[in-house]
Amino acid sequence: MVLFGNTLYYPGCLAKIKLNYIAKNYEKILTQLGIPFITIKDIELCCGTPVRNAGYRQEFYDIIEKNKEIFDNQKITKIITNCPTCYRIFNEEYGIKTEHITQTIANNLSKLKKDYNGEKVTYHDPCSLRKEKIFDEPRDILKAVGFELIEMKRTKDQAMCCGAGGLLKANSPKIADRIAMLRLNQAMINKIITTCPLCYMHLKQNAKEVQVLELSEVLL
Structure with a gap:
């Protein structure tokens, strides 16, 4: 899918491949908000974070250079991503203006159309957004569509990891599940919303009495 403009919507690997409906959801949301963007999912590469976390530093920087070349060739001047890890690494290593999609949506709250009429939910802060101090935007979005937010016992800068980060899910799955x-x-309520595909997938796989949702699922 290619629309128009110099802003790239970059879904990240999980949303592009395994949880493709999340990427499709956000494309619809950006379109509804009137935000021009392009996608280049057929040629873009992973942001490189898993390679870095595995200790392959040179390969990590090789990926960055290849992605930079792709972005330059496509005349990309800005990236919007729904993946907190991609957001963080683009900001730290790529030197290109990047927004997490919650920042983008939070700047367009008046255009959101859903109304959940006070339904109670809680929100899980992903690690990479916690490290980037992105706390208010997702909460503002949830409140704007009519949710009553009941915070978890540990939240914002005190929030726990979901257990899947840093390749722990791949290397020590039992510990990650615990x-x-x-x-x-x-959770103080039986419905959790998060803004990270990995957190969403991992928490959902382990949830028995709690419903786990990704933000895009409640905005359409």
Whole structure:
């Protein structure tokens, strides 16, 4: 899908491949908000974070250079991504203006059309957004569509990891699952919304009595 403009919507690997409906949701949301963007999912690469986390520093920087070349060739001047990890690495390593999609949506709250009429939900802060101090935007979005937000026991800069980060889910899945259960038990309400595809997938896989949703699912 290619629309128009010099702003790239970059879904990240999970939303592009395994959770493709999330990427499709955000494309619809950006379109509804009237935000011009392009997608280049057929040629863009992973942001490189998993390679870096695995210790392959040179390969990580090789990926960055290849992506930079692709972005330059496509005349990309700005990136919007729904992946907190991609957002953080683009800001730290790529030297290109980047927004997490919650920042983009939070600047267009008046255009949101849903109304949940006071339904109670809680919000899980992803690690990379916590490190970037992106706390208010997702909460503002949830309130703008009519949710009553009931905070978790540990929240914002004190929030726990979901358990899947840093390749822990791949290398020590049982430990990752135990951490997920600890986090789920901190919910004060039985519906959790998050803005990270990895958090969403991992918490959902471990949730028994709690409904786990990704933000885009409640905005359409």
